[in-house]
Amino acid sequence: MALVLNEEQVLLKSSAVDFFNSKAPLEAFRKLRDENNPVGFDRSLYAEMVELGFAGLIIPENRGGFDFGYVALGQILEVNGRTLAASPLISSVLLSATVLNLAGTEEQKSTLLPLIASGELLLSLAHEENTLHNPTRVNCTATKEGEHYKLNGSKVFVLDVHVANKIIVVARTSEGNEGIRLFLVDVQSPGLSIHRTQMLDNRNAGNISLEHVIISESDKLAGGFDELCRVYDIAAIGLAAEMLGIAQEAFERTISYLKERKQFGVSIGSFQALQHRAAKMFIEIELSKSVVIKALTAIDENWVNLSELASLAKSKLGQTVKLVTNEAIQMHGGIGMTDDMDFGFFIKRARVLQQTMGDYNYHLDRYASLNGY
Amino acid sequence: MNKEEQDIFRAETRAWLESNCPRSMREKVQEESDYYWGGKNGTFKNEDQKIWFERMLAKGWTVPYWHKKYGGGGLSAIENKILNEEMASLGCRKPLFSFGISMLGPALQKFATEEQKDKYLPEIVKGEIRWCQGYSEPNAGSDLAGLQCRADDMGDYFLVNGSKIWTSYGNKADWIFCLVRTDFGSKKQRGISFLLIDMATEGVSTRPIKLISGKSPFTETFFNNVRVPKENLVGELNMGWSIAKYLLTHERQMIGDMGKNDEQVKTHNIAIEHIGLQNGILADTILRTELAQHEMNEAIFEMTIERAIDEAKAGNNSGATSSLFKYYGTELNMERMELQLALSGNQELVMDNPANQNGLLANAMLRSKGNSIEGGTSEIQLNIIAKNILGLPNN
Numbered sequence A: 001m002a003l004v005l006n007e008e009q010v011l012l013k014s015s016a017v018d019f020f021n022s023k024a025p026l027e028a029f030r031k032l033r034d035e036n037n038p039v040g041f042d043r044s045l046y047a048e049m050v051e052l053g054f055a056g057l058i059i060p061e062n063r064g065g066f067d068f069g070y071v072a073l074g075q076i077l078e079v080n081g082r083t084l085a086a087s088p089l090i091s092s093v094l095l096s097a098t099v100l101n102l103a104g105t106e107e108q109k110s111t112l113l114p115l116i117a118s119g120e121l122l123l124s125l126a127h128e129e130n131t132l133h134n135p136t137r138v139n140c141t142a143t144k145e146g147e148h149y150k151l152n153g154s155k156v157f158v159l160d161v162h163v164a165n166k167i168i169v170v171a172r173t174s175e176g177n178e179g180i181r182l183f184l185v186d187v188q189s190p191g192l193s194i195h196r197t198q199m200l201d202n203r204n205a206g207n208i209s210l211e212h213v214i215i216s217e218s219d220k221l222a223g224g225f226d227e228l229c230r231v232y233d234i235a236a237i238g239l240a241a242e243m244l245g246i247a248q249e250a251f252e253r254t255i256s257y258l259k260e261r262k263q264f265g266v267s268i269g270s271f272q273a274l275q276h277r278a279a280k281m282f283i284e285i286e287l288s289k290s291v292v293i294k295a296l297t298a299i300d301e302n303w304v305n306l307s308e309l310a311s312l313a314k315s316k317l318g319q320t321v322k323l324v325t326n327e328a329i330q331m332h333g334g335i336g337m338t339d340d341m342d343f344g345f346f347i348k349r350a351r352v353l354q355q356t357m358g359d360y361n362y363h364l365d366r367y368a369s370l371n372g373y
Numbered sequence B: 001m002n003k004e005e006q007d008i009f010r011a012e013t014r015a016w017l018e019s020n021c022p023r024s025m026r027e028k029v030q031e032e033s034d035y036y037w038g039g040k041n042g043t044f045k046n047e048d049q050k051i052w053f054e055r056m057l058a059k060g061w062t063v064p065y066w067h068k069k070y071g072g073g074g075l076s077a078i079e080n081k082i083l084n085e086e087m088a089s090l091g092c093r094k095p096l097f098s099f100g101i102s103m104l105g106p107a108l109q110k111f112a113t114e115e116q117k118d119k120y121l122p123e124i125v126k127g128e129i130r131w132c133q134g135y136s137e138p139n140a141g142s143d144l145a146g147l148q149c150r151a152d153d154m155g156d157y158f159l160v161n162g163s164k165i166w167t168s169y170g171n172k173a174d175w176i177f178c179l180v181r182t183d184f185g186s187k188k189q190r191g192i193s194f195l196l197i198d199m200a201t202e203g204v205s206t207r208p209i210k211l212i213s214g215k216s217p218f219t220e221t222f223f224n225n226v227r228v229p230k231e232n233l234v235g236e237l238n239m240g241w242s243i244a245k246y247l248l249t250h251e252r253q254m255i256g257d258m259g260k261n262d263e264q265v266k267t268h269n270i271a272i273e274h275i276g277l278q279n280g281i282l283a284d285t286i287l288r289t290e291l292a293q294h295e296m297n298e299a300i301f302e303m304t305i306e307r308a309i310d311e312a313k314a315g316n317n318s319g320a321t322s323s324l325f326k327y328y329g330t331e332l333n334m335e336r337m338e339l340q341l342a343l344s345g346n347q348e349l350v351m352d353n354p355a356n357q358n359g360l361l362a363n364a365m366l367r368s369k370g371n372s373i374e375g376g377t378s379e380i381q382l383n384i385i386a387k388n389i390l391g392l393p394n395n
C-alpha cells in the first residue's frame, strides 16, 4: 500500500478536522479541567464521535463496526492531538477493541465489540504495574479454583478506569510468558477497588487493586501474551499518531508567532538562530509523518515485523514531540510559560504520551534487540 | 501497470539480472575505480565491468527511465522502482555513473531544445561524454548568484573568461555545464546564463586541488578567451538562474540519497564483528545506544523517501523537499562514517595496511565532511526551508 491516504481516508480526516475544531476545541478541554470535571470527558461529545463512526473504525462490519482499519483510526487520533479533546477513544477503542479483536473469544467479540462501536460500553486495559512499561513483569495473579479464577494484585496508570464499565486485566496464571493471560472484570465485582489519579495531562487514569476477585472461565480471553504484545505495538503506533497531531499543532502555532512577534523592530522569525531551529523541527515532523503512516499501514497489512515499526514510531514521535513542545515554549518567551497560552496543555499531554506504552529508551533498547544487537 | 504485470516484470527482470550481471559486479564497492564513469578517456577496470556496462546499455538500462528515443530504457516510474529494488537485492552495481545522468540530464529534458536533447542525451546514456559542473567560484559559493565568470556575446559566438572552483572531476571530464554572467547591469540573479562548454576548446585549463581525504577529485577550472558556439546556450539568455536552481534540486536529491544505507552489511553488523555481543546485547552499551539511534533514523529516512515518491505519484505536495533530503541525508551519512570508524577502533586508522584497503574507511570519513558543503551547505538548506517552506521573513 502506498504511503498516502486514499480518498475515503482523506474525507474522514477532513471531517474529523471540522468536527474537532467546531465541537471540541482546546477551550472545551480547558473548561473540563478548570471545573475539575468528575467524568473527565464530555459524554455528549463522545456520543457525537460515536455517531460519526469513530468508535467503530477498527471493528469488523459483522460486529457493528466499519472495518476502516488503523490508518483511518490513526487519522482521527492525529487530528484529536491538535485540540486535545478528551474521550475514551484510546482506552475503549485503540486499546480494548484491539484486545478483543486479537484475543477475544467468539462470544466476547460478538457481545462486546458492537457495544464499543455504539459507545454503550467503556472498557479499560489494566496492564501496568511498574513505573516503567514492562510487558513481562506481571505480578498480578489469576489462580484457578474449580470453574473460576481468583484475581489478586494491583495495577497502575489504567486509562479511563474510573468511568469504565469493564476492565481487561492482565494477570499471571503461571510462570513464564505463557502464563500471562487476560481477564474481563466487571467494575462492580466484589474485591475490586478503583482509585482515580490526577495526571499531569488532566486526562483520566487510575489505580486499581484486586483482592480475591472471582472471574468465571468464560471471562478469560482466548489469546495471551503474544496477542497482548501485538496490542502494545498497535497502541504505541496509535499514540504516536496523536503525538504527531500535537507536534504539528504546536509547531504551526509557533511559526505563526515567529512571524507576528516583533523585537528590535523586526519579526523574531527573521533571526537565523530561530529560523534554523524551526527548519530542523520541520524536518523532524516530516520524518515523523513518514514513520507514523508507515507503521499504521503495517498494522492494516498485518506485517510480521510490526514490533520494529512500533518502536520506530513511538521513539521517533517521543523525540519529536519533546523537541517541538520545548521549542514552542522557548520561542514564545515568557508568554509561552503562561497557562493562558495553550502550550502547557501540549507539553503536559506529550509527556504522559511519551511514557505510555514505553518511553524512548524502552523502544530504542527493543529496536536494537530486535535487530540482533 | 496492474499488480500482476508488475510481478511478471519483476520476475523477468530478476532472471535477466541473475544471468547477465557478472558475479564481481555484485560485490561491495571498495574504491572509486569500481564505478564506471564513461567519457572519452573512460577506462574499464576489468572485463566484467565492461561486459556489465555493455549488457545494460543494450537494454537502455544505463539510464532506465529516460525515453527510448534517447537510448534510455523507457521504463515507467514503477518499472524503474522494481528494477532498482531487484538490483539492490542482488547487490548489482550501477553500470554507469555520471553527472550527466543525475544533474544535467534532468535540466536538459526540461529546458533544452529538441536539437540539444537529441545531441547530448544519447551521449550521456552511452557514457560517451563525461560532464562536470561549473557553478562555484572563489567568491561565489553559498552566494552562487554573485558569480562573475563572464560570457560576452561576440555575434556568432560567446567569449568566456573567468574561473570556477571545486569542479568535481574537472580533470577527467570532457564537457562542463557552466553558469556564466551575460548581463552585468541587472539584479544578480537576472544576468546569468547556462552554457555547455567542450573542455577541449582552446583556453580551458584545470589545476587539481588536494583534499583532506588524500584523493584529488576536484579542480580549479580556468577560462581564457574561450570561444563557445551560440547553440551551446541552454534556455534563454540571462534566464539561466531558474535552470541552475532546477538542476540543484536534482543534485540535492542525489546527494541526499546517501542517507540511505544500501550496503548489505549494516553498521550494527560491523559493530558486532568488532565489539561482540554479551547476552545478545552489544558489549559496549553506550555505543549501542548511539548506533540504535542512528539506525532508527536511517530507517525513518528511507520511509520518508518512499512517502515522497508515493505522494508525488498521487499528485500531492509531500512537503519533503530536496533541501530536507540534502540536509538530513548528509547528516546521516556523516554520522554513519563516524560511527563505523569509532567502532572499528585503532586498526582503521592504519593507512598502509592492505587488509583495510589502506585506510579506506578513514578516508571515507574525511570525504564525508564535504557532504554538508557540496551542492549547497547545510546552513543554506535550512535557510531555504525557513524562507521558502515556512515563509519566515528575511532580516
Ligand SMILES: Cc1cc2nc3c(=O)[nH]c(=O)nc-3n(C[C@H](O)[C@H](O)[C@H](O)COP(=O)(O)OP(=O)(O)OC[C@H]3O[C@@H](n4cnc5c(N)ncnc54)[C@H](O)[C@@H]3O)c2cc1C
Residues within 6 Å of the ligand: B132, B133, B134, B135, B136, B137, B138, B140, B141, B142, B143, B165, B166, B167, B168, B169, B218, B370, B371, B373, B374, B375, B376, B377, B378, B379, B380, B383
Ligand atoms: C566535495 C565537494 C565537491 C564539490 N563539487 C563541486 C562541483 O562539482 N561544482 C561546483 O560548482 N561546486 C562544487 N563544490 C562547491 C560547493 O558547492 C561550495 O563549496 C558550497 O556551495 C559552499 O560555498 P563556499 O565553499 O564558497 O563556502 P561559503 O559560502 O564561503 O560558506 C562558508 C560557511 O558560511 C556559511 N554560510 C554562508 N552563507 C550563509 C548564510 N546565508 N547563512 C548561514 N550560513 C552561511 C556556510 O554554510 C559555510 O558554513 C563542491 C564542494 C565540495 C566540498
